[in-house]
Amino acid sequence: MKTTATLLFSSLLLAGPALAADYKVDPAHTTVVFEVGHLQVSTLLGRFNEFEGDYHFDGDNPGAAKARFTIQAESIDTNHEDRDKHLRSPDFFDVRQYPTLDFESTGYEGDKDGGKLAGNLTVHGVTKPVTFDVQFIGEGDDPWGGYRNGFNAQAEIKRSDFGMSYGLPGVGDDITIRLFVEGIRQ
Numbered sequence: 001m002k003t004t005a006t007l008l009f010s011s012l013l014l015a016g017p018a019l020a021a022d023y024k025v026d027p028a029h030t031t032v033v034f035e036v037g038h039l040q041v042s043t044l045l046g047r048f049n050e051f052e053g054d055y056h057f058d059g060d061n062p063g064a065a066k067a068r069f070t071i072q073a074e075s076i077d078t079n080h081e082d083r084d085k086h087l088r089s090p091d092f093f094d095v096r097q098y099p100t101l102d103f104e105s106t107g108y109e110g111d112k113d114g115g116k117l118a119g120n121l122t123v124h125g126v127t128k129p130v131t132f133d134v135q136f137i138g139e140g141d142d143p144w145g146g147y148r149n150g151f152n153a154q155a156e157i158k159r160s161d162f163g164m165s166y167g168l169p170g171v172g173d174d175i176t177i178r179l180f181v182e183g184i185r186q
Contacts (some may be wrong), residue, residue, distance in 0.1 A: 020058035023149065023183030025069070027051060031180040032071060036159075037172030046087075048101075050075035055105075055183060057149075059112055067105040067117065073098060091166040098125050112136055117153065123162040130155050132179070147185040154178050 032048045053069035073095040076087050088095045105119040106129070114135045121130040132153040139149035155177045160168065 020056070020060070020064075021147075022056050022186045023054060024186055025051070025053040025055075026148070026182045026184050029150075029182035031178075033178050033180075035176040035178070037174065039170050040172075044078060046076060046078040048072070048075050049077050053103075053181075054186075062111055062115070063108055065105065065108040065117070067103070067119065069103040071101040073101055092164055093124060098123075103130070108134075110134070121157070123159075124164055126162040128157070128161055130157060132177075142184075148182055149185075150180075150182040152178070152180055 027050070030051070032051055034046050036044050036046070038044045048071045050072035051070060053067065055067040056065060058064045073093045074088060076084055076093065078084055078087065087093055090097070100122075102122045103119050105117055107118045109116050109118075114133070117132045117134050119130060119132075120127050132155040134151055134153045137150040137152060140147070142148050157175050157177065158173050159165070159175050160173050165173075
């Protein structure tokens with residue numbers, strides 16, 4: 001789930017204005033969500049409510065994009081208080097020992113409209129390579145005198161790869177992370 005937030009941030013990096021610029025993720029207009037199967041009969045949705053990130057994008061050289069994203073594990077929200085408490089416990093995220101989920105990009109392949117953003121995702125103290133499919137949504141001036149752009153990103157991970165295997169197979173191993181990112185040019 002922490003991975004989800006990280007991936008969303010990475011998506012923002014990939015699509016920017018034609019000029020090289022640094023962006024800060026706007027948490028009020030960014031969403032980090034995840035999907036996981038439950039008992040092989042339904043899909044559970046969740047989100048992380050607290051995160052921060054920044055990215056650099058050069059429209060003339062998309063391969064030079066860089067992104068960093070940090071999610072607060074404690075902010076997990078599945079719209080069920082008891083479940084969220086269990087997800088914060090050592091059975092899953094163990095938020096006291098591993099308070100954040102972190103993503104740092106290592107490369108981008110594609111163009112301004114979309115591509116693949118690779119990076120290292122750290123969840124539950126384990127770091128693994130992850131690749132997000134990124135789609136540029138748009139860019140432009142905002143009503144407050146700033147400039148923004150936005151991306152959607154998606155990645156698939158296995159939670160067991162990050163040392164979280166409690167409840168398998170009832171709670172699915174395959175996690176889809178979706179990021180809906182809006183960044184403010186700095």
